[in-house]
Structure formats: structure tokens, C-alpha cells
Amino acid sequence: xxxRSHWDAGRLPDAIGVLTRLILGVVLIWAGAAKVTSPALxxxxxxAYQILPYDLxxxxxxxxxxxxxxxxxxxxxxxxxxxxxxxGGLLMVAFIIxxxxxxxxxxxxxxxxxxxxxxxxxxxxxxxxxxxxxxxxAACAAWLVVRPRTAYSLDHHLFG
Amino acid sequence: MRPDAxxxxxxxxxxxxxxxVIIGAVIAAVVIVAVVVAIVxxxxxKSGGTGAAAQPSGAxxxxxxxxxxxxxxxxxxxxxxxxxxxxxxxxxxxxxxAMGPSITTMVAAGEVKLIVHTLSFLDDxxxxxxxxxxxxxxxxxxxxxxxxxxxxxxxxAQPAQEGAGYTDAQITEFANTAGITxxxxxTWQRCTSSGxxxxxxxxxxxxxxxxxxNSTPTLKLDGKDITKTLTTPExxxxxxKLATK
Numbered sequence: 001x002x003x004r005s006h007w008d009a010g011r012l013p014d015a016i017g018v019l020t021r022l023i024l025g026v027v028l029i030w031a032g033a034a035k036v037t038s039p040a041l042x043x044x045x046x047x048a049y050q051i052l053p054y055d056l057x058x059x060x061x062x063x064x065x066x067x068x069x070x071x072x073x074x075x076x077x078x079x080x081x082x083x084x085x086x087x088g089g090l091l092m093v094a095f096i097i098x099x100x101x102x103x104x105x106x107x108x109x110x111x112x113x114x115x116x117x118x119x120x121x122x123x124x125x126x127x128x129x130x131x132x133x134x135x136x137x138a139a140c141a142a143w144l145v146v147r148p149r150t151a152y153s154l155d156h157h158l159f160g
Numbered sequence: 161m162r163p164d165a166x167x168x169x170x171x172x173x174x175x176x177x178x179x180x181v182i183i184g185a186v187i188a189a190v191v192i193v194a195v196v197v198a199i200v201x202x203x204x205x206k207s208g209g210t211g212a213a214a215q216p217s218g219a220x221x222x223x224x225x226x227x228x229x230x231x232x233x234x235x236x237x238x239x240x241x242x243x244x245x246x247x248x249x250x251x252x253x254x255x256x257x258a259m260g261p262s263i264t265t266m267v268a269a270g271e272v273k274l275i276v277h278t279l280s281f282l283d284d285x286x287x288x289x290x291x292x293x294x295x296x297x298x299x300x301x302x303x304x305x306x307x308x309x310x311x312x313x314x315x316x317a318q319p320a321q322e323g324a325g326y327t328d329a330q331i332t333e334f335a336n337t338a339g340i341t342x343x344x345x346x347t348w349q350r351c352t353s354s355g356x357x358x359x360x361x362x363x364x365x366x367x368x369x370x371x372x373x374n375s376t377p378t379l380k381l382d383g384k385d386i387t388k389t390l391t392t393p394e395x396x397x398x399x400x401k402l403a404t405k
Binding site: 080083159 | 177178180183184187190191194195197198199201202203281284285369370372374375
């Protein structure tokens with residue numbers, strides 16, 4: 001098989017790759033940036049899930065936005081794509097579990113994904129939508145873990 | 161040399177690009193440092209929880225938060241109501257309009273022991289400090305023996321638009337409305353302007369979160385959350401009667 005035909009075969013997957021990378025990256029940056037300037041609010045949003053002990057939930061609330069922004073940046077520039085996608089994907093899985101758990105226990109909370117969070121009226125909850133969105137984003141992460149090679153990535157420029 | 165051969169030679173040579181291990185280590189270090197800094201900054205704004213905060217008159221145990229609103233102790237068989245409110249919460253304002261008079265009547269008759277937890281989490285949502293300010297002011301009013309009166313005055317003047325808050329002039333006016341006068345008013349003013357109970361206010365918020373109270377208003381009857389069962393003042397009065405031993 002010649003070099004040329006190999007490139008042709010990889011073109012579409014590379015394009016899908018860059019799309020999934022940007023979706024995952026932008027969602028993470030957006031989510032992180034919305035929370036990073038109000039750590040107290042973020043901590044309270046995590047506590048509203050009533051899963052982690054009080055202090056630990058606080059630490060997660062403080063750290064999570066920072067991790068989201070940094071991993072999102074790595075994905076957008078395409079550096080260490082596979083490792084970043086693993087982290088991003090695990091975050092999404094954790095969010096899906098957390099939201100499902102809140103739903104199953106009958107809590108009425110906002111997921112706090114993009115700021116906000118905490119208890120809201122039962123009629124305002126959007127669990128199915130939040131879970132579907134996170135599944136979609138997790139699928140992007142899964143693609144990148146399986147096939148981290150994408151178009152326009154720093155990985156490609158730096159490491160070949 | 162054929163142009164084709166040049167490419168092949170270049171491709172066969174060992175890569176001279178940057179070392180992924182070093183770059184990876186640097187990025188990992190940046191992430192770890194950023195996370196640690198975020199946790200330190202986030203935790204620094206929290207209350208110490210040392211119990212060293214100046215407790216207002218009528219405050220329950222330091223780690224529980226809340227102020228007993230009964231001017232005269234409730235009857236020994238009276239149940240306990242724990243009311244969690246934020247002075248900036250519009251639903252709390254509606255709750256006070258609907259339930260406040262009945263609760264006040266029961267408190268005055270000693271039929272119920274009322275513990276009010278003045279929360280301040282809305283300051284973070286609304287990016288202001290009116291919840292903490294008014295919570296401190298009502299704690300100062302408790303020192304003057306006018307907790308419920310001041311509490312009622314604040315809710316009566318709650319702005320129609322959430323986040324508009326209360327002016328300093330209003331906060332002083334509430335003291336007049338509550339009937340704080342003379343030397344007590346001087347003490348109240350000193351207490352308010354110095355933020356004497358500011359740490360207590362933070363501790364109250366922390367205690368409520370630890371108790372799993374994530375929204376306002378929340379009303380607990382003998383520790384059980386009955387907020388969602390309340391439709392009319394009568395529904396509250398009935399439950400209080402049932403809980404009376």
C-alpha cells in the first residue's frame with residue numbers, strides 16, 4: 001500500500017478526529033471557565049449532589065474547573081490528545097454517574113455543569129438532557145482514545 | 161539525488177523533535193500546581209470553624225448555627241422548628257408573607273421553639289454581600305432582644321428584584337422598625353458597622369451545608385424537612401400540633 005492511498009484512507013477519520021477534539025475541548029473550557037472565578041459556588045454545586053463528604057466535595061469543587069480548562073486547552077491545540085481524552089472522558093463518565101445518582105435519589109438539583117448548581121424546583125430539573133449531552137461528549141472522548149490521530153494537531157507537528 | 165530519495169532518507173533518520181516525556185512532565189506539573197493553588201485559594205475564604213466566633217444572644221451551639229427566636233422559652237412539650245432562610249431569597253419572602261404571621265403567633269404562645277438559620281449563600285450567586293450584611297445585622301438585633309422584629313422588618317422590605325439588596329439606610333431603618341432604641345441602638349450600630357457576628361454568619365452557612373440544607377426556605381420540624389408539605393398556614397399549624405408531645 002502506497003503512502004498516498006494511506007493518506008486518503010485516513011482523511012475522513014482525521015477530520016472526524018479534529019471535530020471530536022474541538023467539541024470535547026471547547027465544552028471543557030466553557031464548563032471550566034464558567035466556574036473557575038466562583039469557587040464557593042462550584043463547591044456548593046458539588047455538595048448539592050450529596051455524594052462526597054463535605055470537605056472532599058469542596059476540594060473537588062475548587063479543583064474541577066481548573067482541570068477542565070487545562071485539559072480543554074490541551075485538546076484544542078491537540079497536545080497529548082489520547083491522555084487528555086482519557087481524562088475528559090473519565091470526567092464525563094463521572095458526571096453521568098453523578099447526575100443519574102441525583103436523579104435516582106429524587107434530588108432536585110441543577111447539574112452545575114456550566115456554573116450555577118444547587119437545589120432548584122423539581123419542575124426545572126433537566127436530568128435526561130444533561131445526561132444525553134454528557135453521553136455525546138463522552139462519545140467524542142472515546143473516539144479520541146481509540147484513534148488519537150487528528151488533523152491540525154500539535155501532536156502531529158511536534159512528535160510526527 | 162532524486163527528490164524522492166531525500167524524503168526517504170529524512171524519514172529513516174531518528175526524530176530530532178522535542179522530547180514528549182519532558183513536555184508531558186512539565187504539563188503534568190502545571191496541572192498539579194494549578195489544582196493545588198485552586199484548592200488553597202478556595203479553602204482560604206472558608207470559615208475557620210474554630211468556635212471562636214462572637215456568638216449572638218440566643219445562638220444555639222456554635223457548630224449548629226441558628227438563633228433561638230423565642231423571647232420567652234417555649235413550653236417543654238413544644239416541638240422545634242428549624243427555619244433556614246436567606247434575606248435575599250424571593251421565595252423566602254413569599255414564605256414569610258404566607259407563614260410568617262402563624263409562626264410568630266405560635267412562637268409568642270410558646271407552642272413551638274423556633275431556630276432561625278440566616279444563610280448567606282446567595283451572595284455568591286448574586287455577587288454582592290447583602291445576605292451577609294443583613295444576617296450580621298439581625299444577629300446584632302438578637303443581642304438587643306429584637307431578633308424576630310428585625311427579621312420581619314427585613315423581609316417586609318425585600319426588593320422586588322432579586323439582587324437589588326438593602327441600602328445601609330434601610331438596614332438602620334429596620335432597627336427603628338424593630339424597636340431598638342437608646343443605648344441598645346448605639347450597641348446595635350457598633351455591632352453592625354464592625355461586622356461583629358460576621359464569622360458567626362459564615363459558620364451558620366457552613367453548618368447548614370453540613371446538615372444537607374442546599375436551598376431556602378427549608379423548614380424542619382423536629383429535624384424532619386417538611387418544606388414541601390406546606391401549602392397553607394393551617395398545614396403547618398396542624399403538623400406542629402401533631403408533633404406536640
